[in-house]
Amino acid sequence: MRIYRYFILMLMVPLLWGTPSCSLEEELYSTPTPEAIRTETDATAVVNGMYARFNDAAAFKFQGMLMLMLMADDLYSDSGSEYGPWGQRTLSGVNTASFWNQLYLTIGHANDVIKLMDDRQFSAEFEKRIYGEAYFIRAFCYYYLVRMYGGVPLRLEAVDINSNFYLPRSSVDQVYTQIFEDLTKASIRLPLAKSIAAAELGRASKGAAQAFMAQASLTYGNQLSLKGQDPTLHYSNAITYADSVITSGQYELLNFADLFDITKETNAYNEVIFGVRFQTDNQNRAQPAAGSEFALRFMAPATVGVTGRPNTSGAANIKPMHWFADFYRTGDYALGTGNTAILDFRNEVSFYLRGKNAAGNTVVMYPDTTLRSNTARVAFPLVGKYKDPGGKDERNHGNDLFIIRFAEMYLIKAEAENELRGPTPVAITAFNEVRKRAQRANGTPRAVPVLLPDNNSGNLTKAQFRLKIFHERGLELVGEGQRWFDLVRMQHPTDPSKTMYEYQFKEELPQTKYPKTLPVWRPNVAPPRWSNSNAVYAPALNVSVPKFLLFPVPTSELLQNPSIGLRNQNIGW
Template sequence: MIKNKIITALLLAFVLLQSGCSLDEQLYGVSTTDGFIKNEADAAFVVNGVYANFQDFQSFKSSAAGLMLYSGDEFAFTGTVGNNAAGVWINRLFTSSDTYVTGTWTNLFGGINKANSAKEAVDASTLSTAFKTRINGEMTFIRAFSYYYLVRLFGGVPISTQATKPGDNFYKQRASVDSVYQQIFRDFKNTNEKCLPLSKQPATEFGRATKGAAQALLAQAYLTYGNFCDLNGRAADAQINYQQAANWADSVLLSKEYSLISNYADLWDVTKEKAAYKEVIYGLQFTRDAIASAAGSKGSEWAYYTQPSERWGVSGNLLPKGNGHGGLKVQPWFAEQYFTGEYAKDYRSEVTFLTGWSGFTTATTPVAKTYNTFPAIATDASDLVRQSMCYLDKYKDAKGYDQRNNENDYFVIRLAEVYLIKAEALNELGRTAEAYTSFNELRKRARQTNGTARTTPLDLAAGLDKENFRLAVFNERGLELVGEGQRFFDMVRMRYPNTNMTMMQWRLETFYPNLPTTQKALPSWDTATKTWKGGRVYTVNIVPWNVRFLLYPIPNAEFDSNPNIGLQNPGW
């Protein structure tokens, strides 16, 4: 789709939107709020520049998105680890000096300072009260959004609600996780009160914060904070937050502002991307950038990094002809889970996982081949090539301009997830029977497929207890939201049934070590039985459990520049 292009140069013209290693460092401009903004066009110029922060390479274009996408359990990386960030993250080889970790920290804090600066500049203008109120809500949304990602990635962080100016205290201590969440809740609630609902948002402001975006992220944040309280032995606090999560999820659902797209595949059709925002409550927009290229562009890079190198026409990669990178694959056990049992013939699995395609070898002189991957079974043929792992197929853009310059947006939260948030919150409140209704909305949509109704997947089996219903939610989120940056957060916030272990700890400390030896290998095709045999795990990416996998490290650069920052995260 054609989008209003947001260009980084917008920020250069507005010197008060400083950048630096954090809120507490390096001022590249002096705040000049007096009289800068004369009209609404000036304000839009500034506000769009703040939103553009999330398109930066160090943000959701690459660094921040990579920290989330590659640190779950669903993907394997088969390329050369040493020179590729994906391999470093999946193999847990990153350090507190990692440029992507540092870049994410820097970018999110930079976004907070830019939002604070823009908010103060608009507040100081002579524009109408109604307009200033709305911009105030949007900028507090950006601040809350940034802090929400910071607290989940790094734990407690310094808090600032004002633009950094000369003479300020640049050396703030890390606030507690509790304090950061309280700031997040205040800011998102402010957005809810001051921003417009989607149905009243001007077309020129498409993609910016809305009342619904604040409500949906409040639901998710309260659920996540409830999990944090639970994991830290604060059951009463957890219950209060689970109720808040259910309440805010209801705010979204009862507003009728959003609805599930009838065909799940349409969510991932880049030619129908704008229509997807019927379900997508908030997303970060990327666009094919005709001005800049590669890492400096405002395009997305996920089509290239998630597609196979032997498949052409799926990204802007120019050599040979729009193929993918090929290194990022789906762990075989993860893919098999969603093609068997209760997920057998689930339309979402067919849409999400690439298990077969017509393509070309990557030789100097490419040769046409047909490709088949685990767990799908294809009839033997002279041109058939089998591979042991499938690929994520959500991101494709045949019209992309280069490898890192594609159109695919980053969907932060969809209505589908709000249904699962409500189901999970109700279950944690002991209202498991009620939770089934919200959960099964996703199964109902999956049965509609592309218009030809199916009987699968069935509604979730009745009678599950609280612990096993939580596991069912975890598994459902695994399929519905795979490749959307949620899995890592789910693994570090949700508990495995009847234990105090997070899903991350259980996976690395119990699941992988206890697999039979025969399973600790890749599947292989048995020509005699015409089935996939052997193992189900790409073991190169499997590492022993360590508490440090629950949070990323505070960057070394922050300790070097801020003597008051406090302690490093556990295990680092």
């Protein structure tokens, strides 16, 4: 896919619109123009270039990854440097420009593709699919923008010299209206997933458009509910579209371990509905490469054989909080305690529990207290979903970022049904589908996670079941960039005007039962153990509300766009 990035420069004006601070004096040679795009092969290259924007360092490869992974309550970073503003909660509008700009560049690219289809004549089936992909990508970008920044400028046409370069912020409602319109157009034009060739994995399908329609409907319904408005239509739509995907016959729940096995990644797309594809890049290295960095960022320096780094170890820039790892060793997710507990199989996949160091000795990660000779210990948990020992270099791996999976369709259906009617048999059955897959483990069934009785004999309230769904999503989707979105959209357990973010950050985690000093290994006590458990990385609590319910609009946008201006920054920033 990397070679198609050259086609991204097909029009100069849209690029300059997306990056207003770029110099106008640079002369571009041999830049493809719309007139040069004449065949379906040419147009396909342009479309592939549109997708390639997502694996740029400004987007999901690095800068976007930091925003999505480090502002929730499950992951943290004490690495400093580029991680510091997120880990220490000291970010500003200077830090949020890269992802904003890349999403708008991609929107500009999608608008160019739509205009290209308007101006050219290709076969009907080809045009239908390309239009669908352009509408899908535009909706996808606006969906990220509206959730992260609130109301944003809506640009829906290709830019030319007569365009208005300074659009005001549209309302959140207007942006969601456009997202739903584009996803509807995409859904009726895109092919079914199973008709897409393996070589085209990563391109949008009908199921992808419907899956995002389900998720966006749920999210918008959540936002209406938080404002005291009627969310009924959107919760109903969430169920309708989730059911469309569930009954489509295009997807299935796979063995959870196989999903994140780099050698089985192509097959993973039997469950993955849409993902950002990364491929080990033999032409480039490090940040410019089309490969991903997740193996480097999530794995620890003490472990080997997990990345393509020269010494084959990770950097542990992004780590699960200790409380988060401890939580999923209790309650519905474990039988017994300590090292002999039977855990939810997803725990063994989502957290990297044991490895080897360069000396060949066993390395165990927090919270393991196993006593062995020649055992090294890592004092923090690790996300285990991203391992690629065959990567070309430290920032050049083949691990994809799965944006939305089939499992989430069941959780969306369960949540929307619960919001409408409480924990009905329909809601609980959908919820249990995800837990049943986890129980099947790696071929040996387990009794955890515990299934909920379909008739709700445990008498869960709507708020209690919502919290169950929140926790289930936490384990199922850890390290996949969903947690912050869940925190800011889901309702507080007891106050319908507040978010789950406020519950976790302002009420739950500040309690003394969550130590603010991270644990260390104590080998000289009997028995040897960690100094404490359930710890929270203290700087992560340095937040205020409503400030941290949105990211700040980039300072560069406020300064350069007079239709927005410095006075129209998000609250608190």
